[in-house]
Structures are given as C-alpha cells and as structure tokens.
Amino acid sequence: MHLTDIREKLAARPDLTRQLAQVKEQVATCIQCGTCSGSCPNAGFMDMTPRRMWRAVLTDRVDMVFSSQTFMLCASCYVCTLRCPRGLPLTGAMAELKQVAFGLNLDRFKRSTLFYKAFMDNIRQYGRVRETEMMARYFLAVKDPRVPMSYTGMGIKLMAKHKLHPHLPTWGPGRLAPLFDRAKQQER
Amino acid sequence: MTDQIGKTLVIGGGISGIRASLDLAQAGYQVLLLEQSDRVGGLLSQLDTQFPTSTCGMCRMLPMMERDRVDQQCLRRGLSHDNIEICVSTDLISLKGDPGNFSVSFLSQTDGGRDDCPVLVVDDEKIVRDSMKEWLSEEGYPVQTADSAAEALNLLAEGSFKVMLTDIKMPGMDGVTLLTRAKEIQPDLAVVMMTAYAAVDTAVEAMKQGALDYLVKPFDPDAVLQMVDRIFKDAVAENARKDTVDAVILASGATFFQPNLGINPYGYGRIPGVVTNLEFERMLSHAGPGGMDLVHPVTGRPVTRIAWFQCVGSRDIQTGTPFCSSTCCMISVKQSLLAKTMYPQVTEACVFYMDLRTWGKASDDYARQAKKAGVRFVRARVHSLAPGLKENDTGIPVVWLDPSGDRRESLFDLVVLAPGQHPDAFLSGFAKDQELTTDDWGFVRPEPFLSGHTNRPGIFVCGGATGPRDIHDSVTGASAAALSAMQVMASAGRQTVQNPEKTESTGLRSDGVSLFPGALVIGGGIAGMAAALAIADQGFDVDLVEKTDHLGGNLVWLQTAIEGAGSFLEEQTAAVQGHDRIRIHTRTCVADTMGRPGQWNTRLTPVKDTAENTDADRPEQLAENGSPPDKSSGGKSPDVQVRHGVVVLAVGGAEASPDRPLPDNGPGIYTQQQFQQALDQDAIDTGSPLHVAMFQCQGSREPGRDYCSRICCPRSLDQALRLKAGHPDSRVVIFYRDMMTPGLSESAYTEARKAGVVFVPYEPGNTPELAADNTGCRVNWTDPILGRAMEMAADYAVLATGIQPGLSRDLARLFGADLDRSGFFDQADIKWRPVEAMDPRVLACGICLEPGNLALTLASARAAAAKAVSLLSRETFFPGKDTARVRSAFCSLCQICIDACPFNARFIDPETRTLKVDPLACQGCGICAAACPSGAAVVTDRSLAPMIKTIHAVLNQPL
Incomplete structure (x- = not known):
C-alpha cells in the first residue's frame, strides 16, 4: 500500500526523515488560520490547500503529504510567507517538501523530478535555459515515448512561429558549475 | 509633617486614572491628575456603548458618598472633585524621589508652545537662511531671517527672540561680535553659532563668550531641529510647576495599532470603506458623522453589508505583536450586534x-445574543484587501478560506478593522526614565502576587500600561492601585481631608448615618485573606469567617502549580494569623444578620459536622485538599456576634463537576483539577512518553453554565507544556472551541504549539468522542482541516470543566445583594462598579465575584478593600444635593415611602423615632417624594413648584 510504501522509504532515509522533522518544526506554531491558502494564487489548482498540507505535516500524516501535488505547484511567490501572522517560512517549507519528495524517489513525482533535473542541468551548463535541448534531455530521461508524443502539437506550433532554436550541445563542466558546486557544499 | 494631607500623582486621565483618582479622593486624599490630551476620559469619551450592557453607564463610577463634592455630570464630558486637581494638556517633565516624598514637575502645553519661541537666523547666504526658515517653520517655530549682523541687531531691538542662529563669517560685522552685541540687548538670548568645519576653533571661542552651542556646516536638518528643540524645552521647563506627592499611579494606557503602518494595511487609508473599529464606533453613534443614519463615509450611501476583521496588529508576529489585545473580539461582537439591531438596513454583519475570545462571565452570552440577532461569525483570516473594480458600485471584495478549505468571496460596503493595543511612546519613555521592569513588548510588568506594584516602591501601575486590558479589568486594577497608594500615604503618616459637613456642624445635623467601624470578610481563601489584610493594615477591625478548618481556599491545591504561590500563601496566612486586628473564625459560617446596612450585627455559628454539609454546602472546600477535616476544634464554640459596617463576600468557588456523562469512570479520566493534583503529587510519570487528550469547555459556554471560566485554557496549556517538558515524545492533543488566552497569556499558546502540542478545534454538537475502559481511553474525532476521521489512544483524558461559584443566594440576600444569572455575585455594574453591590457597603472579590486567575482574584480583593477602607474611614455620611431628604416636621411616619423606595434607603431611626434616608443607598430617584402624602419627602433642587412650572412651560400653557 501507498502509506506503508512511503513510511518504509522514509525509514530507510534518515536524512529525509530529519528534513521532514525540520519542516514540522518550522510550521509548529501554525494556528490553521488559512491566511496562506487564502492568499495563494495557485490554491485553486492544488489538490490540497497549503493549510491542509501543514496540518497533515503536523499530525504526521505523511501518506497525505506525499500523495499530494500541492508543494509541486508552489510558485515560490512568497505571498503566504509575507502574510502569515505567525511569521512562518512557508515558501521555504514547501521547497523542503519538494526536496524530500524528490529524495524519496516516488513514482508519482518521477516526471516532476526529471523535469526539475533537466531544467537545473541546463542552467548549470549554459547559465540560462535552452528550451529545446532541455526538453530533449527531459524526453530522453523519461524513457517513455508517449511523453514526447503528447508535446507534438505544441512543438509544431512553436516551430511554425520559429520559436525553436536548435543549438549544438556543448560539453564540459558547465558555465555555472562553480556556483552549483558551492551551493551543494553549503547544503551539506 | 504628620498633619500633612496625603497626595498622590495619577498619570493619565483615562478610565483607570479616573477610577484611581476617585477612589483616593473618596478616601479623603488629594490627587494630582495629569493628562497629556486636552480632556479626561481617554478612549471611553469616544465610545457610546460598552459590552455586554450595550449602554454606557460610565457615570456609575461617580461616588456614592459625599456626592456633593463631585459634579454629578456625564463623565464622558469631564470630571470634577474637590480633592482632585485635574491638569489636562499637561506633560510630565520630571519625577524623582521615594515613597512619601516624590517631587514632580509638570508643564501645561498651553504654557509656551513653539509659537512662543521665535527664532532669528542670521546668515549672508540666502540658501542657508531659506532652508533654515523652511525646516523650523514646519515644526511650528516663528522664524525671522537677517542677511547681516546689522540687520539682526535691528530686529533684536524691535522684538524679542528666544533663539538666534548666526553664521560666524559674514561681511561687515562677524558672528562673534554680533554675539556680544546681542547679549547686551537681550542677555537671556540663546545663541547658536553656525560655522564651517575649518572655523570650529572660533566657535569654541564664541562659546566662552556666551554662545550656547555651535553647529557645523553643512548641517543635517535633524541636528538643527534637535538643537532648537532642546533650547525650547529648557526654556519652557523653567515655567514648569513643581509639587510633592507621596505616591504615583501610572495609568497612561495603551495606544491603538495603526493599520496603515503595518506591513499589511488591509487598504486602510487607501480603500474607501475600510475603517478602524474606533472610527466605526463614531459612525454607529447617533451623535456621530452620519447622525441617525449609518452611511458610507465616502459615498454617503446607506451601509448594508459590514465585515469585521479581527487581529489587525494582534497575534501577529509580522507586526511585532505576538500577544492578543484582549478586547477587540468583544468590541466587534458589540458593534456587529448594535449595527444589526439599531439599523435594520444592515443585511450582512460578518465577523x-x-x-472568538469571549472570556469572562458575561461575554459568551453576549456573543450568543449577536448570533441570534443574525451576525455571522466566520473562523477565517482574510489575507489582504484590494479595491473592487468599481468599488463605489459593488463594494469591497473579501476573499477567505472557510474551514473546509473552500475559497469564498463576498462583497462588503464597509470593512471594520479591529486594531490591537500597543504600548505608547510615553510609556516606554517613562518606564526607561523610572527604570521600571517591562516585558518583552514594553508593557510594565507588575510584581508577582502584588497587583499593580512596579519594581519601584511607591510607583503603582494599572490599566493598559500593564498590557491590553478591558474596562472591567482596568477599573478593578485601578482601585487596587489606589489601595496601594493609600497604604503608602498611611505609612508616611499622612492625614485625610476631613468631611466638611462633619467638621462644620457636628451635633447640628442629625440626619447623618454612620457605619460600624469594622469589616466582615466571608471566606478565608486567598481573596478573603488579601482583602482582610488590606483592610486591617489601614487600621480597621476585621472578622474573617472560613467554613473549613484552614485558610487558603483553592490556592492550597494550586500552590505547586503556580510558581511561587506556595511561599506567597504561607506568608499571607502567617500575616493574617499574626495580625492583631484580624479575628479568624474557622469552621464557622454566617447564621443571620440584624440591623441596617452599615450597622450590621451578624451572628456567626460553627459549621455542623455532617457529611452532606461537607459535600453539598461547602463548595469552596475541595475534596482533595490534602488535609483531613479536624473534628476536635471549634465544633462546640458558641455563636459569635459581630458588628460591622461593610461586608466582603469572598466565598470562592470550585471546579464544576463534569456534566457530560462519562462513558466509564475509568482510571484515565480526570478533571483538570484532579489531573493537576496528580501531576503535582507526581502520581503521573511525566518522564515517560504519555498520550494525553485534553477537552476544553466541558459544560462551560453551554446553556446552564454559559460563561467562560477564563482559567482552564491557560491551565491546560501549562499542563501540556509540563508533559512535553517531561518527555518530548509525549503526545498531547487539546480539543478546544476557542483558545481563551487573552493578553500576554497568548505566548503560552504559542509555546505549546512550538512544543508540538496538537490543537483540534470543535464546535458544540460535534464534540470528539471519548470512550474508556480498563485499558485506557480512546478518542475519535474528525479533523476539520484534514477532513479525516482521526483516532487516538490516550493514557489520560483531562476534562476542563471550569469554575462553579460557591456563593449561595441566601447569603447574598442576607446583606441585600443577589446572584446574577450564572450564580456569581451580582455587581452594581459589571464594568463600572465591578466589586460592589448596589449598596456600596456590600463588596465581593475572588471567584465568587467572577471567574479569574490568581492575579485577577488578588486585584479584585484589593479593589474591594480599597472601597471598604474609603467607607470605613468616613464614619458618618450625610444626605447631599442628589439624595432625598426628610422634612421631619411634616412626616407622619406613615412609612409609605419606605415601601416605595426601590433601594431600601429609607428607615425609621429607633433612637430618634424619625424617618431617615441612607445616603449610601439613596439614588435620588424621587419616588419617595411622589409617594409621600404630606410633602415630607423631598429631593433637593427638585421640588414640586419648579417641576410644575417646567411642565407648564413645556406645554406652553399659562399658569
């Protein structure tokens, strides 16, 4: 079952368990007033409002937390952090949940994870996004021909408007590699 | 020195300051009342109505004794009393000294404003002259300029200046020469030299010749203003009045948070229709800007949809306000109820x-009235406001998330913000100058167990300066602070102003009514002991009656739960027992009383030792107080007769028994008190991870006991924190309706959340299910946010049942008082006379008066003692202009007036066989005058002939 699956995976990863505990600590003084959810521009697209997400975190309902896409939809606009009467770092907490979800390597977040990875690799390489290459690498990583197929329509449209600019990929450590390495170092 | 009249300085003329001043003035002391604004009354002069009465009634604070010494007018318009010197528009300049000898200087703002401080600027550069003129004029100083020393001398000869700012290097005469010449013309002129950095030496030289200071060019406007302000203040300080006082009461109040200064202003000042609750209070008033109509402040159209936003600048870390402001919920309840009932046009009133913090004994019922009147209460916090597209046409769109998670939107004509109370600038300055201990937010922190005492002896504090307070707590605290000031004055050997009627015509006036010089205090809990001690310390005899065999009441079981309470209880008990003016009667109760109010002759009788008596009739004695009833002592002592002039009811109360049928009295189910005692006796192993479920409002805030007991939420938090401190893995879930942690106690709530305590709100009718058997308890509930069924196995279930007052109606009625609908002591007025019955000689304090914690209990005890001392120190009372009189020559003793008087104020004096009026009971209503068949009962200045003439004049008929 999903629940035991997540619990088992979490138990196997003490670092992620610790990170989740940190999130719980960060939002401990939440009074469930709903200001975050009321102010969230993406709340309407989320399967679970941010308030419910915090409640699930606080009541240790990891099954609810990681069966939701809510934190994936967080646009990091920081309105909730700005408005929270308890002064909680909610946007940061969403980002941490995202990281835990990636770390757990759950099937349901596989595509999101791969997308984020393709995006970040692209930034690391060029210091900006080259959409065409990024998508190509993403499609390769997904290893599912149905995914690129589903983008065919959009691709044709973009091509017609000359929006696709194929570049020859460059090799090497990447333009922003030192920055990324430094960040990784600091995370440790 | 010893025949000097005692005098107290009261800082702040708000409601607390007025109350403290009146208490001191009635006790015969002199008061110096300083107020910064141009009127007394503070915030209250802007409020038409108060909760939970929906009326004003501030005039009920007016003295009941020696009423001719005070103007019997509306207190919102002003205050006057022979013994109170009121200085409005006055600033405190300095305060130094010790109890019994504080020297104070203060200055009226009308004595020399900035417009009386003309400034002369002398410089050859136009840009300097012009910018200086602009800066200083903006701050209110009259400024003239001169471009040369010669012109400056002409101006100085023509008019007088307070300050001259002069350049040093000028063509013609230089600044230093100008300085000497100017000083010849006007020796007291303050001269400031302006100079470039290179010429600082010259400036220093000029100071030797009489210049006050110098400014280095180029200067920053603030430095110039600070310099001129300093000169101005020194100049006006010379005009300051000086006085000597014995004690100081700080009642400077708090200020309201200004929404437009917060990081989330909710469109205040930008979106028309967003107002603060104080502004709305004026709109609601028939004497306000809209007159008899409730109209939009910009469009002028009738307002039909109103929303109230709570916690604006309260309970908000983002505005540096982690505390709750205590009163805003009730203000909004009142405003919404009034808007809905006064203006039928209001279709939507939504809070x-x-x-919803409806703490205290009458608030919860008031909120229920509002709900019944159609006010909608929504548990949600609106994140921010944006103007509507066509705001004038449609209203302000309000978006919120309801508890189920659905987004809702509605349009409102008005949004009323409920801003919180914050410490004001005066308070922080004063606290710093006087080195008063303050809390993290800048409110003055009173000493533990000494309500209203600061860390500085002789300086007392009350009202909003100690944290957000409502009227009731402010008024109680102010009387307690007044008592402390009386104690300082008494120990400094100060006298009181003599009763003028008594000194003028001793022996001539026979209509006086006197009090027996002693007090009867019923109840030997901490409230009774504190009141008895305070009264006895002022030199009056006190009889303290206690039903059980020991003193201390509820504090006996609470002493380990409250830090420091154990030693405090010990000290108080020892002080009471060792006091030569206090007679303690343990295992005794009141049998009956005879005599007029004020001349009571009360019979005390030993408590009968029956089992029923212990259980049913002694609610203040708790079953688990640890000491077995002593059957040997006192049981056979004969009845005692006590003569007393005042009575203080302090019989306390007890934890209410849980009226929810418990599934099984299994080992894990405790009441809050039982759990506390188990914790204190280490009967619960807090060192191991425990699962504990706490249930708030068990039988409270429901029909039957429809009040909030105010103490259970803070106690539950305390217990939860203790469990969490014992073992961090302990799981504590608190099921609550509204966490009642008003004021600074909000921090305990935050602490508990931080510690990982889980809080689950529930609505009545949807209470979590508790089941128990031998193995433990199980709780089932639906989490309103998750929308999921939840389950918990608990080692302990704790039921917070609240306080049940222990005052019997018979006892209250014995002294002419009564119980209110909840069974507490019925106050003359819940806001304005919180510790008195209609008859001011009948007082009450502690939890038989109202539910409250130890600090409140002590405050009410000291407030009651202040009232008792005021009364007892006056001995004899005479009818005044506003009370009825008897013209004995006309009186046939038919006694019709005695039956007619609703206040039991008329009686036949057995000694003189004449009819007398009790001036402390008479309200001057005139019913006696109407009832009297022979014209013997009269109310001064309201006699028949002028009344008839007035009626004729109104009807415009010739006589």
Whole structure:
C-alpha cells in the first residue's frame, strides 16, 4: 500500500526523515488560520490547500503529504510567507517538501523530478535555459515515448512561429558549475 | 509633617486614572491628575456603548458618598472633585524621589508652545537662511531671517527672540561680535553659532563668550531641529510647576495599532470603506458623522453589508505583536450586534475571527445574543484587501478560506478593522526614565502576587500600561492601585481631608448615618485573606469567617502549580494569623444578620459536622485538599456576634463537576483539577512518553453554565507544556472551541504549539468522542482541516470543566445583594462598579465575584478593600444635593415611602423615632417624594413648584 510504501522509504532515509522533522518544526506554531491558502494564487489548482498540507505535516500524516501535488505547484511567490501572522517560512517549507519528495524517489513525482533535473542541468551548463535541448534531455530521461508524443502539437506550433532554436550541445563542466558546486557544499 | 494631607500623582486621565483618582479622593486624599490630551476620559469619551450592557453607564463610577463634592455630570464630558486637581494638556517633565516624598514637575502645553519661541537666523547666504526658515517653520517655530549682523541687531531691538542662529563669517560685522552685541540687548538670548568645519576653533571661542552651542556646516536638518528643540524645552521647563506627592499611579494606557503602518494595511487609508473599529464606533453613534443614519463615509450611501476583521496588529508576529489585545473580539461582537439591531438596513454583519475570545462571565452570552440577532461569525483570516473594480458600485471584495478549505468571496460596503493595543511612546519613555521592569513588548510588568506594584516602591501601575486590558479589568486594577497608594500615604503618616459637613456642624445635623467601624470578610481563601489584610493594615477591625478548618481556599491545591504561590500563601496566612486586628473564625459560617446596612450585627455559628454539609454546602472546600477535616476544634464554640459596617463576600468557588456523562469512570479520566493534583503529587510519570487528550469547555459556554471560566485554557496549556517538558515524545492533543488566552497569556499558546502540542478545534454538537475502559481511553474525532476521521489512544483524558461559584443566594440576600444569572455575585455594574453591590457597603472579590486567575482574584480583593477602607474611614455620611431628604416636621411616619423606595434607603431611626434616608443607598430617584402624602419627602433642587412650572412651560400653557 501507498502509506506503508512511503513510511518504509522514509525509514530507510534518515536524512529525509530529519528534513521532514525540520519542516514540522518550522510550521509548529501554525494556528490553521488559512491566511496562506487564502492568499495563494495557485490554491485553486492544488489538490490540497497549503493549510491542509501543514496540518497533515503536523499530525504526521505523511501518506497525505506525499500523495499530494500541492508543494509541486508552489510558485515560490512568497505571498503566504509575507502574510502569515505567525511569521512562518512557508515558501521555504514547501521547497523542503519538494526536496524530500524528490529524495524519496516516488513514482508519482518521477516526471516532476526529471523535469526539475533537466531544467537545473541546463542552467548549470549554459547559465540560462535552452528550451529545446532541455526538453530533449527531459524526453530522453523519461524513457517513455508517449511523453514526447503528447508535446507534438505544441512543438509544431512553436516551430511554425520559429520559436525553436536548435543549438549544438556543448560539453564540459558547465558555465555555472562553480556556483552549483558551492551551493551543494553549503547544503551539506 | 504628620498633619500633612496625603497626595498622590495619577498619570493619565483615562478610565483607570479616573477610577484611581476617585477612589483616593473618596478616601479623603488629594490627587494630582495629569493628562497629556486636552480632556479626561481617554478612549471611553469616544465610545457610546460598552459590552455586554450595550449602554454606557460610565457615570456609575461617580461616588456614592459625599456626592456633593463631585459634579454629578456625564463623565464622558469631564470630571470634577474637590480633592482632585485635574491638569489636562499637561506633560510630565520630571519625577524623582521615594515613597512619601516624590517631587514632580509638570508643564501645561498651553504654557509656551513653539509659537512662543521665535527664532532669528542670521546668515549672508540666502540658501542657508531659506532652508533654515523652511525646516523650523514646519515644526511650528516663528522664524525671522537677517542677511547681516546689522540687520539682526535691528530686529533684536524691535522684538524679542528666544533663539538666534548666526553664521560666524559674514561681511561687515562677524558672528562673534554680533554675539556680544546681542547679549547686551537681550542677555537671556540663546545663541547658536553656525560655522564651517575649518572655523570650529572660533566657535569654541564664541562659546566662552556666551554662545550656547555651535553647529557645523553643512548641517543635517535633524541636528538643527534637535538643537532648537532642546533650547525650547529648557526654556519652557523653567515655567514648569513643581509639587510633592507621596505616591504615583501610572495609568497612561495603551495606544491603538495603526493599520496603515503595518506591513499589511488591509487598504486602510487607501480603500474607501475600510475603517478602524474606533472610527466605526463614531459612525454607529447617533451623535456621530452620519447622525441617525449609518452611511458610507465616502459615498454617503446607506451601509448594508459590514465585515469585521479581527487581529489587525494582534497575534501577529509580522507586526511585532505576538500577544492578543484582549478586547477587540468583544468590541466587534458589540458593534456587529448594535449595527444589526439599531439599523435594520444592515443585511450582512460578518465577523472574521481566529478565536472568538469571549472570556469572562458575561461575554459568551453576549456573543450568543449577536448570533441570534443574525451576525455571522466566520473562523477565517482574510489575507489582504484590494479595491473592487468599481468599488463605489459593488463594494469591497473579501476573499477567505472557510474551514473546509473552500475559497469564498463576498462583497462588503464597509470593512471594520479591529486594531490591537500597543504600548505608547510615553510609556516606554517613562518606564526607561523610572527604570521600571517591562516585558518583552514594553508593557510594565507588575510584581508577582502584588497587583499593580512596579519594581519601584511607591510607583503603582494599572490599566493598559500593564498590557491590553478591558474596562472591567482596568477599573478593578485601578482601585487596587489606589489601595496601594493609600497604604503608602498611611505609612508616611499622612492625614485625610476631613468631611466638611462633619467638621462644620457636628451635633447640628442629625440626619447623618454612620457605619460600624469594622469589616466582615466571608471566606478565608486567598481573596478573603488579601482583602482582610488590606483592610486591617489601614487600621480597621476585621472578622474573617472560613467554613473549613484552614485558610487558603483553592490556592492550597494550586500552590505547586503556580510558581511561587506556595511561599506567597504561607506568608499571607502567617500575616493574617499574626495580625492583631484580624479575628479568624474557622469552621464557622454566617447564621443571620440584624440591623441596617452599615450597622450590621451578624451572628456567626460553627459549621455542623455532617457529611452532606461537607459535600453539598461547602463548595469552596475541595475534596482533595490534602488535609483531613479536624473534628476536635471549634465544633462546640458558641455563636459569635459581630458588628460591622461593610461586608466582603469572598466565598470562592470550585471546579464544576463534569456534566457530560462519562462513558466509564475509568482510571484515565480526570478533571483538570484532579489531573493537576496528580501531576503535582507526581502520581503521573511525566518522564515517560504519555498520550494525553485534553477537552476544553466541558459544560462551560453551554446553556446552564454559559460563561467562560477564563482559567482552564491557560491551565491546560501549562499542563501540556509540563508533559512535553517531561518527555518530548509525549503526545498531547487539546480539543478546544476557542483558545481563551487573552493578553500576554497568548505566548503560552504559542509555546505549546512550538512544543508540538496538537490543537483540534470543535464546535458544540460535534464534540470528539471519548470512550474508556480498563485499558485506557480512546478518542475519535474528525479533523476539520484534514477532513479525516482521526483516532487516538490516550493514557489520560483531562476534562476542563471550569469554575462553579460557591456563593449561595441566601447569603447574598442576607446583606441585600443577589446572584446574577450564572450564580456569581451580582455587581452594581459589571464594568463600572465591578466589586460592589448596589449598596456600596456590600463588596465581593475572588471567584465568587467572577471567574479569574490568581492575579485577577488578588486585584479584585484589593479593589474591594480599597472601597471598604474609603467607607470605613468616613464614619458618618450625610444626605447631599442628589439624595432625598426628610422634612421631619411634616412626616407622619406613615412609612409609605419606605415601601416605595426601590433601594431600601429609607428607615425609621429607633433612637430618634424619625424617618431617615441612607445616603449610601439613596439614588435620588424621587419616588419617595411622589409617594409621600404630606410633602415630607423631598429631593433637593427638585421640588414640586419648579417641576410644575417646567411642565407648564413645556406645554406652553399659562399658569
């Protein structure tokens, strides 16, 4: 079952368990007033409002937390952090949940994870996004021909408007590699 | 020195300051009342109505004794009393000294404003002259300029200046020469030299010749203003009045948070229709800007949809306000109820709240009235406001998330913000100058167990300066502070102003009514002991009656739960027992009383030792107080007769028994008190991870006991924190309706959340299910946020049942008082006379008066003692202009007036066989005058002939 699956995976990863505990600590003084959810521009697209997400975190309902896409939809606009009467770092907490979800390597977040990875690799390489290459690498990583197929329509449209600019990929450590390495170092 | 009249300085003329001043003035002391603004009354002069009475009634604070010494007018318009010197528009300049000898200087703002401080600027550069003129004029100083020393001398000869700012290097005469010449013309002129950095030496030289200071060019406007302000203040300080006082009461109040200064202003000042609750209070008033109509402040159209936003600048870390402001919920309840009932046009009145804090004995019922009147209460916090597209046409769109998670939107004509109370600038300055201990937020922190005492002896504090307070707590605290000031004055050997009627015509006036010089205090809990001690310390005899065999009441079981309470209880008990003016009667109760109010002759009788008596009739004695009833002592002593002039009811109360049928009295189910005692006796192993479920409002805030007991939420938090401190893995879930942690106690709530305590809100009718058997308890509930069924196995279930007052109606009625609908002591007025019955000689304090914690209990005890001392120190009372009189020559003793008087104020004096009026009971209503068949009962200045003439004049008929 999903629940035991997540619990088992979490138990196997003490670092992620610790990170989740940190999130719980960060939002401990939440009074469930709903200001975050009321102010969230993406709340309407989320399967679970941010308030419910915090409640699930606080009541240790990891099954609810990681069966939701809510934190994936967080646009990091920081309105909730700005408005929270308890002064909680909610946007940061969403980002941490995202990281835990990636770390757990759950099937349901596989595509999101791969997308984020393709995006970040692209930034690391060029210091900006080259959409065409990024998508190509993403499609390769997904290893599912149905995914690129589903983008065919959009691709044709973009091509017609000359929006696709194929570049020859460059090799090497990447333009922003030192920055990324430094960040990784600091995370440790 | 010893025949000097005692005098107290009261800082702040708000409601607390007025109350403290009146208490001191009635006790015969002199008061110096300083107020910064141009009127007394503070915030209250802007409020038409108060909760939970929906009326004003501030005039009920007016003295009941020696009423001719005070103007019997509306207190919102002003205050006057022979013994109170009121200085409005006055600033405190300095305060130094010790108890019994504080020297104070203060200055009227009308004595020399900035417009009386003309400034002369002398410089050859136009840009300097012009910018200086602009800066200083903006701050209110009259400024003239001169471009040369010669012109400056002409101006100086023509008019007088207070300050001259002069350049040093000028063509013609230089600044230093100008300085000497100017000083010849006007020796007291303050001269400031302006100079470039290179010429600082010259400036220093000029100071030797009489210049006050110098400014280095190029200067920053603030430095110039600070310099001129300093000169101005020194100049006006010379005009300051000086006085000597014995004690100081700080009642400077708090200020309201200004929404437009917060990081989330909710469109205040930008979106028309967003107002603060104080502004709305004026709109609601028939004497306000809209007159008899409730109209939009910009469009002028009738307002039909109103929303109230709670916690604006309260319970908000983002505005540096982690505390709750205590009163805003009730203000919004009142405003919404009034808007809905006064103006039928209001179709939508909606209060958005986080926890509806209807703490105290009458608030919860008031909120129910509002709900019944159609006010909608929504548990939600609106994140921000944006103007509507066509705001004038449609209203302000308000978006919120309801508890189920659905987004809702509605349009409102008006949004009323409920801003919180914050410490003001005066308070922080004063606290710093006087080195008063303050809390993290800048409110003055009173000493533990000494309500209203600061860390500085002789300086007392009350009202909003100690944290957000409502009227009731402010008024109680102010009387307690007045008592402390009386104690300082008494120990400094100060006298009181003599009763003028008594000194003028001793022996001539026979209509006086006197009090027996002693007090009867019923109840030997901490409230009774504190009141008895305070009264006895002022030199009056006190009889303290206690039903059980020991003193201390509820504090006996609470002493380990409250830090420091154990030693405090010990000290108080020892002080009471060792006091030569206090007679203690343990295992005794009141049998009956005879005599007029004020001349009571009360019979005390030993408590009968029956089992029923212990259980049913002694609610203040708790079953688990640890000491077995002593059957040997006192049981056979004969009845005692006590003569007393005042009575203080302090019989306390007890934890209410849980009226929810418990599934099984299994080992894990405790009441809050039982759990506390188990914790204190280490009967619960807090060192191991425990699962504990706490249930708030068990039988409270429901029909039957429809009040909030105010103490259970803070106690539950305390217990939860203790469990969490014992073992961090302990799981504590608190099921609550609204967490009642008003004021600074909000921090305990935050602490508990931080510690990982889980809080689950529930609505009545949807209470979590508790089941128990031998193995433990199980709780089932639906989490309103998750929308999921939840389950918990608990080692302990704790039921917070609240306080049940222990005052019997028979006892209250014995002294002419009564119980209110909840069974507490019925106050003359819940806001304005919180510790008295209609008859001011009948007082009450502690939890038989109202539910409250130890600090409140002590405050009410000291407030009651202040009232008792005021009364007892006056001995004899005479009818005044506003009370009825008897013209004995006309009186046939038919006694019709005695039956007619609703206040039991008329009686036949058995000694003189004449009819007398009790001036402390008479309200001057005139019913006696109407009832009297022979014209013997009269109310001064309201006699028949002028009344008839007035009626004729009104009807415009010739006589």
